[in-house]
Amino acid sequence: MTEAPAKQVPTRNLESWIYFLRSHSAITRELSAQLQREHGLTLNDYEVLLNLKHAEGGMMRRVDLAESVVLTASGITRLLDGLERAGLVCKETCSSDARVSYAKLTDEGAAKLREAAGTHLRGVEELFLGRYSGSELATLAELLSRLPVTGKVASETCSA
Amino acid sequence: MTEAPAKQVPTRNLESWIYFLRSHSAITRELSAQLQREHGLTLNDYEVLLNLKHAEGGMMRRVDLAESVVLTASGITRLLDGLERAGLVCKETCSSDARVSYAKLTDEGAAKLREAAGTHLRGVEELFLGRYSGSELATLAELLSRLPVTGKVASETCSA
DNA sequence: CCGTCATAGTTGCGCCCTCAAGTGTAGCGC
DNA sequence: GCGCTACACTTGAGGGCGCAACTATGACGG
Numbered sequence: 083m084t085e086a087p088a089k090q091v092p093t094r095n096l097e098s099w100i101y102f103l104r105s106h107s108a109i110t111r112e113l114s115a116q117l118q119r120e121h122g123l124t125l126n127d128y129e130v131l132l133n134l135k136h137a138e139g140g141m142m143r144r145v146d147l148a149e150s151v152v153l154t155a156s157g158i159t160r161l162l163d164g165l166e167r168a169g170l171v172c173k174e175t176c177s178s179d180a181r182v183s184y185a186k187l188t189d190e191g192a193a194k195l196r197e198a199a200g201t202h203l204r205g206v207e208e209l210f211l212g213r214y215s216g217s218e219l220a221t222l223a224e225l226l227s228r229l230p231v232t233g234k235v236a237s238e239t240c241s242a
Numbered sequence: 243m244t245e246a247p248a249k250q251v252p253t254r255n256l257e258s259w260i261y262f263l264r265s266h267s268a269i270t271r272e273l274s275a276q277l278q279r280e281h282g283l284t285l286n287d288y289e290v291l292l293n294l295k296h297a298e299g300g301m302m303r304r305v306d307l308a309e310s311v312v313l314t315a316s317g318i319t320r321l322l323d324g325l326e327r328a329g330l331v332c333k334e335t336c337s338s339d340a341r342v343s344y345a346k347l348t349d350e351g352a353a354k355l356r357e358a359a360g361t362h363l364r365g366v367e368e369l370f371l372g373r374y375s376g377s378e379l380a381t382l383a384e385l386l387s388r389l390p391v392t393g394k395v396a397s398e399t400c401s402a
Numbered sequence: 403c404c405g406t407c408a409t410a411g412t413t414g415c416g417c418c419c420t421c422a423a424g425t426g427t428a429g430c431g432c
Numbered sequence: 433g434c435g436c437t438a439c440a441c442t443t444g445a446g447g448g449c450g451c452a453a454c455t456a457t458g459a460c461g462g
Contacts, residue, residue, distance in 0.1 A: 095371060095376070095379040095380075095383070096366070096371075097379075097383045098370075098371075098379050098380075098382045098383035098386055099366055099370055099371065101383055101386035101387050101389070102266065102370070102382075102386055103266075103270075103285075103289070103312075104311075104312050104391045105386055105389030105390065105391060106262065106263075106266045107311075107312035107313075108312050108389070108390050108391045108392055109389060109390060110263075111312070111420085112390070114420095115420090115421095124447090124448075125263075126448085126449095129263070143410080144410075144411065145409085145410060145411080151264075151267075152263075152264050152267035152268050152271070153267075153449075153450090154449075154450055154451080155410075155411065155412085156411085156412070156413075156449075156450065156451080156452095157448080157449050157450070158411090159411065159412060159413085160412095160413095160447095160448075160449070161448080161449085164447095164448095179409095179410085179457080179458070180410095180456080180457055180458085181409065181410045181411070181456070181457045181458070182409090182410060182411085182457095183410080183411075206256070206259055209389070209390055210258075210259055210262070210389065211255060211256075211258075211259065213388045213389060214385065214388070216255070218385060219255040219257075219258050220255075220258075221381065221385070222258045222262075222382075222385050223255070223257045223258035223261055225374065225378060225381070225382050225385075226258060226261035226262055226265055227261050228373045228374070229261070229265035229268070229269060229369070229370065229373060230265065230268050230269060230272070230369055231264045231265060231268050232268055271450080274450095275450085275451090284417085284418075286418085286419095303440080304440075304441070305439085305440060305441080313419075313420095314419075314420060314421080315440075315441060315442085316419075316420070316421080316422095316441085316442070316443080317418080317419050317420070318441090319441065319442060319443085320417095320418075320419075320442095320443095321418080321419090324417095324418095339427080339428075339439095339440085340426080340427055340428085340440095341426070341427045341428070341439065341440045341441070342427095342439090342440060342441085343440080343441075
């Protein structure tokens with residue numbers, strides 16, 4: 083009881099936070115259900131495939147992949163297990179560092195991605211992008227880009 | 243091969259979508275971990291408790307609660323199971339309709355919510371709210387409010 | 403060469419949540 | 433009153449994912 087700090091954060095703008103939470107749940111549930119039904123992929127599966135496609139040589143280190151989709155190391159392991167079993171990615175070892183193993187997009191994976199892209203982009207368009215004008219999207223992107231993308235607290239991570 | 247539709251959605255503004263996905267994962271993971279560590283609650287637990295607190299008489303129908311936090315019926319059942327076991331909510335029956343049962347915030351639940359609020363609001367402030375000015379938050383809220391909050395596609399749900 | 407520490411990845415365990423199916427009640431037309 | 437459909441809720445099965453603990457390598461100082 084050394085000091086009772088005055089309530090700093092009145093309910094006023096929690097509004098945007100609530101919208102953020104709610105809309106994310108609703109949208110990702112719907113998109114994931116679509117992908118699952120029509121192509122047997124989860125949203126994260128799709129994002130991983132997409133990241134691999136854009137990567138140099140169609141392959142990435144598992145740890146980098148994990149960061150790019152905001153998953154833990156164990157999460158990416160299991161996700162890739164699934165994609166491997168489905169034949170959409172395969173493992174590659176690294177000649178210079180025996181610790182790392184790459185995940186590489188297979189031809190089937192690339193095909194699957196192409197196949198799913200139509201459905202998915204349509205969904206994203208309908209549930210997200212289509213609700214904004216071009217400039218609004220730019221605004222939104224700028225605002226959202228300020229949010230953290232790692233669990234680390236910013237004040238620690240990017241101190242001067 | 244009847245027709246190869248021209249690519250409708252160039253990569254241009256998927257940017258905001260990607261930020262949306264990534265930041266949500268990162269922020270909710272961190273906030274959930276905080277709540278879990280310090281109070282044994284998940285983010286959804288917290289949101290449910292909060293909704294109950296704001297509700298008339300501290301109680302809501304399970305189905306309404308489900309919608310308010312964007313969970314399925316079964317999801318809310320299991321979540322409330324946990325909160326009941328922890329003594330934070332209790333069941334109430336409805337005299338006029340035997341199908342519905344209410345979830346009611348207990349005193350312990352209210353106390354727990356109060357206890358967790360400090361931690362949580364600080365977290366939300368740091369990871370989300372604190373990154374914007376007041377007017378930016380208003381903009382963000384307006385933009386996010388256009389997104390769907392149910393799985394139902396808007397074109398069906400809110401046709402004129 | 404050897405301890406020490408950091409890093410890449412995997413695995414056991416457990417939670418959360420969804421889908422599909424099932425129960426019990428309400429309301430309605432007949 | 434009797435089916436029918438609608439609704440609120442629960443349950444069984446299963447998948448996704450995080451945390452903590454563990455293995456295997458690499459890097460570095462002594």
